[in-house]
Amino acid sequence: MVKHRESRPGQRSSAGPGRTNDRRADAGYKPGKPPAKPSRDQGPARDAGKRSERAVEQRDPVGAASAPERPLIARIGDRPPERVPVILESLGAGDFHLIDTGNGLKLEQYGPYRIVRPEGQALWQPTLPAHIWDNADAIFTGDTEEDGMGRWRFPRQVLGETWPLQLLGVDFLGRFTSFRHVGVFPEQIVHWEWMKQQIEASSRPLKVLNLFGYTGVASLVAAAAGAEVTHVDASKKAIGWGRENQALGRMEDLPIRWICEDAMKFILREERRGNTYDIILTDPPKFGRGPNGEVWHLFEHLPMMLDICRAISSPQALGLVLTAYSIRASFYSIHELMRETMRGSGGAVESGELVIREAGLDGKTSGRALSTSLFSRWVPK
Template identity: 65%
Template structure:
């Protein structure tokens, strides 16, 4: 219900030594050498001076470096796992056999999920009672169709904190919200609400605007950019539902890459940037976006439009054949001269049944000064 604060979602799993968030570390992985880095747009891993490299927030120290030979250096990086737990209007109920069973508001839905490689814990009868089942292309952005037990309305109400929004069945399996982003939402809200000044926040590839509305409700001045007129229309519906029609939000239908390039030329800056690019996409004028080709330059341009006292830059990547290490190395390279802290890893959902975890996406986020 709106107004009922859900549990904080930016939980970091680790053995609890004296309190604090919980953080789960993956086994340390060695970063790829120049061959894999070149595929990420020509960024080669180089050993930077320690005083210029951003420090990783969750480690409390710079990445460990161990000498293997006189001419080779192995760089070790640990992942941060950010966990989203169920709240009133969302839960990962069960998962397995390449599918996931979720609750969105009043409905239970089943969708393909390649990451769900184990077996379901609930009996098949529980899965068969789902209100809607998506079938079709198993690719995250692939088309398909929904099958309903009984006719359902076009939209249904949902809420996170005090923000209300519509759920809606789409032909590409999505329903208007990516719940694992709640871990970033809570972290962003803290940065915005604790600032001594109103922060200017830029939300790119911003979809239905839940993050934009949460930032505005926390006191930010928001610029919301998406290439889809339909998505922006949906976001403005959510603005009305949330009773934030007077909030300082600019709604812009534009290609994100071109918008950021223009802002850079104009000298406009932002205190925080949310960057959630698709693997593949098209702009309103047919502009083609390929994540591996375009992300290094876009991230560098985002860095260039951060204000001198910027607070954060959050990058999330879905459905890509990469690792958190690739995003971590890119973020470290791009933000090397800005100081601050970088943490990278995965966003996961915690299931109601059995307490298992479903990995949904990779992330890397930079934290600057608190302004």
């Protein structure tokens, strides 16, 4: 089970302009000292064609659109009631928990491995002594600028590219990528647990659309719970990883459509066809390029994307979930956009931050909370 709680109105949110997540921290590793910025000649050669790191190798720019194919729909009716700020908090689940943070770094447990990665929001000092951090199995170093690449250092022994993990009863592969990610974004656990509960509690089969689906962990969780899933990602590599995860978990018979396509083009086509979904998850990058050169800018294209997502939500829809990373904005920006998009739909819009709380070496010792992303979620009641 996921250990998480929701902080409801009554506490002032810490989110605000300038709030970002971990995707831009400098690399270098030295507990007790701030991480040093690497020199330009460290690590693999820089690839001038790479984009924002949430829109490269691991996600390969999904959902790009150079121009809208239809105007925004003028929505009428009352805006849904709001629930703000909502803090969705996880203490970890399955094979993952956050051990410690500090000095621009985080120490995490992923199955048998302890991993150190950059974390720009960890402004405080680590709780655990330096020798614990020094004894990690893998440490990400190298160039971690938005268009840069890095490398992994293995202090104890050289590890393979992948290793088995489990979250919410789903087996998948962790992966050491050159962009410091490991094949799963555990801050999303709270959304996945919510989705799983909706599917299992439903008296009818549900259809789930997972946009910007990456390696497919959310899609596998939804399918294992009993949903019919459509997974969309523009990266052939990510789709391949998703299928590999499906095979690893012996879930080949579950109803998952793996769609390698630009997300905006896909949902526009679904709208024209009249196809609808009961739950839509969307996790777009800040910037990206599609497989045919399409350009995606979050602030430019997000209104249209949400507008289309509303159009393809079923009359009995149970949720539309948006997360936003590495943007200079308050959660209120996406919150108010979601409320405008869902005018006249009833329900409610709840928005705030996703946080992961330190759980110590034992995975049970509650510590400091680390903010990871902004989110907004429409629910029918």
